[in-house]
Each structure stands twice: as structure tokens, then as C-alpha cells.
Amino acid sequence: MKFPYGxxxxxxxxxxxxxxxxxxxxxxxLENLGDQILFLRPRRFxxxxxxxxLENYYDLARAGEFEALFGMLxxxxxxxxxxxxxxxxxxDFSMVDASGSLAEIRQALHDHINGQVKAxxxxxxxxxxxxxxxxxxxxxxxxxxxxxLRSAVSAARAQxxxxxxxxxxxxxxxxxxxxxxxxxxxxxxxGEGLLKTVFKAVKSLASGAGIDRVFITGVSPxxxxxxxxxYNVAKDISLDARFVDLCGFTEAEVASVLExxxxxxxxxxxxxxxxxxxxxxxxxGYRFGYEPGPGLYxxxxxxxxxxxxxxxxxxxREMLDSNLAMDRNRIDFVARQPHGxxxxxxxxxxxxxxxIASLAHRFGVEDMRRAPRDAPFLGSLLYFLGxxxxxxxxxxxxxxxxxxxxxxxxxxxxxxxxxxxxxxxxRESLRVAAKALYTKGDLAPLIAVLEANHLRVxxxxxxxxxxxxxxKTVFLVALFADIFYVMDSETAIDRGHADLSLIVREExxxxxxxxxxxxxxxxxxxxxxxxxxxLRAQSREALVSLPAVAASLDAAEAQLARHxxxxxRAYGERLRLHTHAVVALGFERLVWRSxxxxxxxxxxx
Numbered sequence: 001m002k003f004p005y006g007x008x009x010x011x012x013x014x015x016x017x018x019x020x021x022x023x024x025x026x027x028x029x030l031e032n033l034g035d036q037i038l039f040l041r042p043r044r045f046x047x048x049x050x051x052x053x054l055e056n057y058y059d060l061a062r063a064g065e066f067e068a069l070f071g072m073l074x075x076x077x078x079x080x081x082x083x084x085x086x087x088x089x090x091x092d093f094s095m096v097d098a099s100g101s102l103a104e105i106r107q108a109l110h111d112h113i114n115g116q117v118k119a120x121x122x123x124x125x126x127x128x129x130x131x132x133x134x135x136x137x138x139x140x141x142x143x144x145x146x147x148x149l150r151s152a153v154s155a156a157r158a159q160x161x162x163x164x165x166x167x168x169x170x171x172x173x174x175x176x177x178x179x180x181x182x183x184x185x186x187x188x189x190x191g192e193g194l195l196k197t198v199f200k201a202v203k204s205l206a207s208g209a210g211i212d213r214v215f216i217t218g219v220s221p222x223x224x225x226x227x228x229x230x231y232n233v234a235k236d237i238s239l240d241a242r243f244v245d246l247c248g249f250t251e252a253e254v255a256s257v258l259e260x261x262x263x264x265x266x267x268x269x270x271x272x273x274x275x276x277x278x279x280x281x282x283x284x285g286y287r288f289g290y291e292p293g294p295g296l297y298x299x300x301x302x303x304x305x306x307x308x309x310x311x312x313x314x315x316x317r318e319m320l321d322s323n324l325a326m327d328r329n330r331i332d333f334v335a336r337q338p339h340g341x342x343x344x345x346x347x348x349x350x351x352x353x354x355x356i357a358s359l360a361h362r363f364g365v366e367d368m369r370r371a372p373r374d375a376p377f378l379g380s381l382l383y384f385l386g387x388x389x390x391x392x393x394x395x396x397x398x399x400x401x402x403x404x405x406x407x408x409x410x411x412x413x414x415x416x417x418x419x420x421x422x423x424x425x426x427r428e429s430l431r432v433a434a435k436a437l438y439t440k441g442d443l444a445p446l447i448a449v450l451e452a453n454h455l456r457v458x459x460x461x462x463x464x465x466x467x468x469x470x471x472k473t474v475f476l477v478a479l480f481a482d483i484f485y486v487m488d489s490e491t492a493i494d495r496g497h498a499d500l501s502l503i504v505r506e507e508x509x510x511x512x513x514x515x516x517x518x519x520x521x522x523x524x525x526x527x528x529x530x531x532x533x534x535l536r537a538q539s540r541e542a543l544v545s546l547p548a549v550a551a552s553l554d555a556a557e558a559q560l561a562r563h564x565x566x567x568x569r570a571y572g573e574r575l576r577l578h579t580h581a582v583v584a585l586g587f588e589r590l591v592w593r594s595x596x597x598x599x600x601x602x603x604x605x
Contacts, residue, residue: 042386113145248296
């Protein structure tokens, strides 16, 4: 099998025999839905591949290739009357450089539009007859790309055709400005700002003046909301149940690919099921729309995984494709907004996840800045970014949001890690301490590092963090090692939930790594009846013997014994499980009991 990792060109994918997940059956529905469509999905979720599918389907210059390109696909067996009927113009606003001054950004946008119009005329030279392709005739004015746009529309109409405009990543460069250069962002989207002016021109030309259809992709509705009346005519299909899987892979598609790879590589009968379980934990879980249902796999990450399997027979060592690592910046942006840190914290709290009444469809930057604590804007933005997804609904119909998978959890963990362990010495001491746990089951070095440097920073946290969630978060951040482990908090085990599990990745079991299961309890100083100063002076042995502490350790061990049996049933002899009951005494001290693999499986006497 050939996998189009990093390839979003439909023509290349089909002609060169790459894997393609067919969604062309939606084209007819899209045509009947409206003339101007907006479709939002997270970065690198297959939007460009879909846009180039539309480009090849409607492009009149591709009419002679229709059977070769679409004959084996759903739409090829029952095409619509609009196939190969349009001159197609495509913009890609991710190509607009947002790193310069405001004047340079404006010029970059003009240059992109002019460049695409010039390519349009060169591409359709045969269809446009004797059209004059000089700079003046094309309307290529360096300071006004909209003149060139009108020239392209006029040329198409002169041949008896309208134009289909495709706009990819409409909010890309504006989002870059939004995160750090608010004044420049406002200058582009407000009043007579250039981006607003561009969309006003599209709106005008699409009102019977030569642009018949518009399809726009992007990440969130924020920029369109700030453009406001500049472009308020698009039908947003992002949450429409008919298009929830327009981009992304279903589990059935992923399983089918793995079965085919297993056959090609003569793998054992259980191989594809193990690979599917790995992919499900790391890449699945995206749900678009209002109804919980089967999750979707991020297609870029799935192709990244498939390509590694095809090349080496093993999953990639780094489960997060580096091209997606920059999404951390989007989470950081949300955290900087009023109440943003609370939303980010709630995302890591399975007991009190973010809950919103409904997804917000139109909200701008000011809406987020001025919103009250219970407003849905920040949760909605994280949803559109792919950093949260729909997990459930409350009995009152509210939407319960959660982190979709381990790849996204890693982005949250890295943000907390930067705050907890900001410099190299801290991270190096943490690395050495964590290694002792990974390979020997020794928790003492990690406890020493956390007590000495990091635990007390939580003393001044919000009350919602002053419990065992805080301790779980600290350990999750300190121990997160996705190269070696499948790590999760609140791991579901036989209808119960373990606080934190570190299960060795299948391909890493050849190394000297142990599996770990941790359960946490929290006692405040009143529960113990000691002051912080007294706690710091006591030996750990004395603390363990305190009645409240001993009872908490016993309770944690009992839970671990039940969870251990569930893991043993799931993993069998492959599991080398150590369990750890940990009790936090305020944010001053940590005490624990660890049980090695054989005893953990047997449970308490």
C-alpha cells in the first residue's frame, strides 16, 4: 500500500495509486445545500485534500480525465450535472506570510491573490482563447489583488462559464496575528481592513456577478465573526450530521488498512488488533456535531502511523508528528484569555470536565476577552481547534467536553511541564528520578524531587485544584513518556477507573521497562491534625503510621488490587505490573507503598 502522508493533491493521490478514503458521495448533497459553504476542522485534518477533490471534480479543464479520476469513486458512478462545468480559482491563505509588518502582510495577501490569478490564466490558456495575458490585461496591480480577481471572473464569463472559488485555510494568517499582534489583527478584520474587504468583494461577486460557488475551509469561526457583515452569507456545515466524517478516517477504514498491511507483511493473527488498539488510544476520539458517536481518527496522524508500519513494520517511535506540535501554541493562547487557565485545567480533570450549554458558532476575539466565566466561547474554540471534543451530554442536554486522545493530552501535559519544570536542571533531575521508576519500580527518587522543588507551588492554587487531582496532574506531567508508555489518567479498567497508568507500548516491551499503576489520595492538614512545620520535620515512617494516613494507603491499595486483576486479564503474561499507593499530606509531604509485579497481581492478603 502507498500512503499519501504529506500529500493533499487529489490528482496526484489518484493517479499515483495512493490510499484514498472516498467521501465523494457527499458532493451531490453539498450542491443541494447552498452556493457558499464554510467547513471548519482542526489543522491537518484533511481539509486541503477535500478541497482539491472538489477542484478536480468541477474543473472544466479536467473533463477529459473524469473517468480516470472519479470512475472508481462513488460520485463517478452517479455524477451530478455540474461536474467539470466551472473555471476554478483556489486561494490558500496559509501561504500568506504573517511574520512581517502590517504593510508587508497586506502586500503578501495582494501578492497571493495576484499570483493565483496569474496561474489561473496560464492554466486556462486553451479555454480562454486569445485572451491577452499581459500584466496590464490581467489586472495585476501590486497594491490591489481584487482587480485581478475581477479580471478572472470576467474572463470566465466571457466564455459562458461562472467561477468556482475555493478558499483554503481562510483564517490561517489572521490566527497567527490574533495570538500575539492584536492591533494588526484588528486592522485587517475591522472597518475597512483588507481581509474584510476581500471577503466583501467575494460576497459581491457571488451575488450573480460571476462567482457561482464558494467553498471555504478554516479552523474556527472567530475570524469570520470579526469580519462580521463583510461575509455573512456562508452556510456553515461544520456540525451538520451529514458531514461529520467528511474529513478524518473511521475506525472501520483504519481497521481495513491494518488488515491489508498484516496480509502484506504476513503478520500473526493478533497484530492488526494490537496496532488498532494503539491507534485508537493515540489518534481516535474526534467527534464533530452534537451527538456522541463513533470517533474519527486524525487522518494526518493515521497516515503517519501507516507509513511507519509499511516501512518498518513498527509504529513510529514518536507518536506525535512534529508537524502538529505547534498546536501547543493554540492551547497557550486560550490559557492567556480571562478564565482560560480554568478551562485548560478542567480539561485534565475527568471528575469536573468542561461543560457548556451549546457550541458557539459566531464569536470574536472581544467576545472571548469579555465573556463571563460560564460563557461557551473558550470551550468552543478548543473544540474547533481539536484540543477538546464532545464526550457526552448531561441529563439537561449540556455538552460535556474532553480531550480526544493521548496525542492531544501530550500537548496539555507539555504546557504544564513547562510551568512546573521550566529549566534544564529541574528537567534533568526529573528525568533521572523517573527512570528509576520506569526500570526498577523505585518511587523514592521521584518523591524526593517533587517534595524538594515542585509540590508547594500548588499551595496558592484555586480550591478546585486543592485535592488529589493536583497530585495526579503533577505525577502525570512528571512521568509522561509517550515514547515508552501508553499513559492515561482515570484509565477505565473493568468499569472502574485507575488514577494513572503507565502501560509499556507493545513494541517497547523488549526493553527493561515495567508497567505501573498509581492510585492517589489527598489529606489536608486538618485531616492529619499537624502543622506544615511539624509535617516537614517528621520521618516518613512516622507519617505512614498516622491513622488517617494508614487508612488512606489501605484504601488506595485495595483499589489497586482490583484494578491490577483487570489489567492482568487484559494483558496476561506480557504485563510486568508494579502498583503504587500515594498519599499527599497537604502540599508538604508524600508517602507511598509500592508493590512489585507478582504481589500486585495477587492482591493484599
